[in-house]
Amino acid sequence: MxxxxxxxxxxxxxxxxxxxxxxxxxxxxxxxxxxxxxxxxxxxxxxxxxxxxxxxxxxxxxxxxxxxxxxxxxxxxxxxxxxxxxxxxxxxxxxxxxxxxxxxxxxxxxxxxxxxxxxxxxxxxxxxxxLHDSCAMYHYDVPFGRVTRQALDIDLPGNNYIYGEGKDGSAGVMLMSKVGYGFRGADNLPLPY
Incomplete structure (x- = not known):
């Protein structure tokens, strides 16, 4: 590992x-x-x-x-x-x-x-x-809910997590943080800034 x-x-x-x-x-x-x-x-x-x-x-x-x-x-x-x-x-x-x-x-x-x-x-x-597979959508938590965004090569706000969902709807990877961050969901990767 x-x-x-x-x-x-x-x-x-x-x-x-x-x-x-x-x-x-x-x-x-x-x-x-x-x-x-x-x-x-x-x-x-x-x-x-x-x-x-x-x-x-x-x-x-x-x-x-x-x-x-x-x-x-x-x-x-x-x-x-x-x-x-x-x-x-x-x-x-x-x-x-x-x-x-x-x-x-x-x-x-x-x-x-x-x-x-x-x-x-x-x-x-x-x-x-x-990530291994490209993601269809990225889910970000935002104040009072969640927003779904397509892959964008730009840092976007998220309170505590980003979840990259597989193109076929399969399980993906969630990156969580205890403090507020922004995340970039693009090029098969979730990453915080």
């Missing part, structure tokens, strides 16, 4: 159907550092803020290098933990899977020390999880 060299997920099988859920050809379950274009780079009327605007991706850096990985396998829970540093920031990740569960739990602590700079862009930490 896990690659002990870089902390990525090699495969994720739905035990009920035997179906592969992630794209084994791409690194999955990883964190990436994305440099977004800032608002001034996109329009002439730059606002100097970026809280409500996600710019186009200028550069994407895979940060899973030189990891210190530890793993334990118990009777009821298996887990893997790693730490990594990138630029001025640090990330601690603990991934656990309880016996008989279909829920893979990521506990993440980030000491974020990155700052955007007008003209250079805005840094973003991104969790990347490409």
């Amino acid at each position: 896990f690659n002990i060299l870089d902390g990525s997920i090699d495969f994720m099988i739905d035990k009920a159907t035997g179906k592969e859920m992630i794209d084994a050809a791409r690194k999955s379950g990883i964190f990436r550092l994305v440099d977004e274009a800032d608002h001034k780079e996109i329009t002439d009327e730059g606002t100097g803020m970026s809280s409500w605007f996600v710019g186009r991706y200028k550069h994407i850096q895979w940060i899973h290098q030189n990891l210190e990985i530890t793993s334990t396998k118990g009777t009821l829970r298996s887990q893997i933990a790693y730490e990594l540093s990138f630029r001025n920031s640090k990330l601690k990740v603990m991934i656990s899977l309880d016996k008989g569960s279909s829920h893979l739990d990521f506990k993440v602590e980030c000491d974020w020390q990155e700052v955007g700079c007008l003209g250079k862009g805005v840094p973003q930490l991104q969790f990347y999880m490409p």
